[in-house]
Structures are given as C-alpha cells and as structure tokens.
Amino acid sequence: MPDGRPTLLLSVDFEDWHQLIRRRVGASNWREPGPALAREAEALLELFDRLNARATFFVLGMAARAHPGLLQAVVERGHEIGCHGDAHLPVHRQTPEEFAGDLRAARASIEELTGQTPVGYRAPAFSITRAADWAYEVLAQEGFAYDSSQHDSPAIRDRAVPAQRTPHRLGTGVWEFPVAVWRVRGARIPVGGASYWQLLPTPALLRGLDNAGPLAGLYLHPYEVDPEPLRAMLPPDCTTKQRAQAKLRETQRNGARRRAPGALEAIARRFELIPYGEAYARFRDGA
Numbered sequence: 283m284p285d286g287r288p289t290l291l292l293s294v295d296f297e298d299w300h301q302l303i304r305r306r307v308g309a310s311n312w313r314e315p316g317p318a319l320a321r322e323a324e325a326l327l328e329l330f331d332r333l334n335a336r337a338t339f340f341v342l343g344m345a346a347r348a349h350p351g352l353l354q355a356v357v358e359r360g361h362e363i364g365c366h367g368d369a370h371l372p373v374h375r376q377t378p379e380e381f382a383g384d385l386r387a388a389r390a391s392i393e394e395l396t397g398q399t400p401v402g403y404r405a406p407a408f409s410i411t412r413a414a415d416w417a418y419e420v421l422a423q424e425g426f427a428y429d430s431s432q433h434d435s436p437a438i439r440d441r442a443v444p445a446q447r448t449p450h451r452l453g454t455g456v457w458e459f460p461v462a463v464w465r466v467r468g469a470r471i472p473v474g475g476a477s478y479w480q481l482l483p484t485p486a487l488l489r490g491l492d493n494a495g496p497l498a499g500l501y502l503h504p505y506e507v508d509p510e511p512l513r514a515m516l517p518p519d520c521t522t523k524q525r526a527q528a529k530l531r532e533t534q535r536n537g538a539r540r541r542a543p544g545a546l547e548a549i550a551r552r553f554e555l556i557p558y559g560e561a562y563a564r565f566r567d568g569a
C-alpha cells in the first residue's frame with residue numbers, strides 16, 4: 283500500500299560480475315560461477331529487508347544457471363523476478379530472431395529455477411537504442427508486459443530521444459518505465475543508477491530524484507553492495523594486458539561499491555521503493 287511518501291521503482295540487474303569481466307578480457311573460465319554473487323545476493327536481500335524495500339531482480343539467464351541456488355531466496359523474500367536476457371549481449375547487435383532466442387533461453391532458465399514466468403525486461407546496458415526499436419515488437423510477441431530499458435543518460439549513445447520521463451504505454455502494448463534522470467538547466471544527470479551515486483552529495487541526489495518524476499526507476503548491480511573488494515581472479519594463463527584491463531574495471535567498480543548502500547538508505551528514508559511489477563499492475567488495472 284502507498285504510505286504517503288513519493289514512490290520510486292527499485293531494481294537489481296542480477297548478473298555475475300566475474301563472468302562478465304572474464305568474458306570481456308577473454309579469460310577462458312568465464313562461464314564458471316564467480317566467487318562473489320552468493321555473498322552479494324545475501325547483502326542485497328539483507329539491505330532491502332532492513333530498508334523495508336522490495337525490488338525487481340532482472341535476472342541474467344547465464345548467471346542464474348551458474349548459481350542455481352540463489353533465486354529461490356530472492357522469491358521467498360518477496361521480490362519480483364524479471365528478465366535481463368541470457369548472454370548480456372547488446373540488443374542493437376542482435377537480429378530480431380537472435381534477440382527472441384536470447385529472451386527464450388533466459389526465461390526457460392528462470393522458470394526452471396523459480397517456477398515463475400518473468401513479464402518485465404531490462405536490456406543489458408540499456409541497449410534498446412534507436413537502431414533496435416524493433417525490440418519492442420519482439421518483447422510483445424514473447425509475452426513481456428513491461429520494459430525498463432530506456433535511460434536518457436548522456437552516457438548512452440544513439441538512445442531513443444526525446445525520451446519520456448514517466449511510465450507510458452508503447453504502440454506495441456508494452457509499458458515502458460524509464461530510469462530516473464535529473465533534468466536541470468538543460469543538462470541530464472543520471473541519478474537512477476548506483477554507479478552514479480558516488481558522484482553526487484546525498485542532498486543533491488535526493489533533489490535529483492524528487493525532480494526525476496513519479497515512479498522513476500533505480501538500478502543496482504550485486505557488486506555494488508559487495509561487502510568485500512572486487513578482485514577479478516583471472517586464471518594463470520591470462521596475459522599482462524588482460525590483467526591490466528581487469529584491474530581497471532576492478533578499480534572503477536570498487537569506487538561505486540563503497541557508496542551504494544549508504545545512498546540507498548538515504549533514498550529509502552525519503553521514498554517508498556517498490557518493484558516494477560507492482561507499478562505495472564496499477565497501470566494495467568487503471569488505478
């Protein structure tokens with residue numbers, strides 16, 4: 283039930299940082315489960331319980347298969363399961379047929395592990411760009427009811443603009459829930475993502491979220507609440523260059539990691555945080 287505070291939509295892009303960084307630098311062991319996702323998942327669930335916040339976990343199929351025991355706890359703690367695709371490839375680099383196949387692979391794994399069919403989708407790196415606007419047709423055909431892949435951040439190239447700032451129904455029938463962006467003096471400041479929370483003082487972050495509009499979206503990654511520093515732990519056969527690439531990503535990610543839990547605590551004091559599916563249901567039912 284709404285409690286009088288303004289409402290934001292909370293989400294996690296539930297993926298295994300170690301799988302993604304190892305694949306990015308070309309390490310041979312990238313499919314293996316990373317050593318951190320289990321403790322990160324527990325940290326997320328504890329944080330959300332403490333803040334009385336519930337979230338949508340947009341689950342990456344390949345991470346779910348590598349960690350088959352993790353999703354049940356997410357469901358049991360009252361969070362919604364959404365879909366982050368299967369292989370974390372940009373939508374604009376896939377054909378419509380490949381994209382449909384990626385959605386089906388992810389959904390099959392998620393259904394097998396949770397017994398639930400996700401109806402919400404979040405593209406890897408917000409990659410439903412202008413070149414991939416066909417993706418909404420595919421999402422509708424594949425039975426998805428809502429999407430949260432539009433992020434009007436200057437960091438995203440070829441994004442669909444002008445982006446709307448509030449939830450809206452697209453021509454395909456799919457509902458779109460945009461990520462929070464603070465529009466101030468002609469600039470766009472992405473305030474929805476935990477990776478940006480380290481860059482803003484908390485009062486400015488809260489002011490930005492006030493401005494971002496009702497039901498704007500927030501997103502975290504599991505590594506952003508990791509209680510321990512991230513280490514890529516590449517296999518021995520990796521080169522110096524691969525290690526340097528991984529080190530750079532480690533340093534970037536560890537910066538965001540330190541700030542995210544405290545920032546979310548401040549956000550949760552001011553805003554009610556709910557899963558996307560709950561907001562979608564309000565629109566679907568005409569509330």
Ligand SMILES: [Zn+2]
Nearest residue numbers: 295297406407
């Ligand atoms: Zn992702």
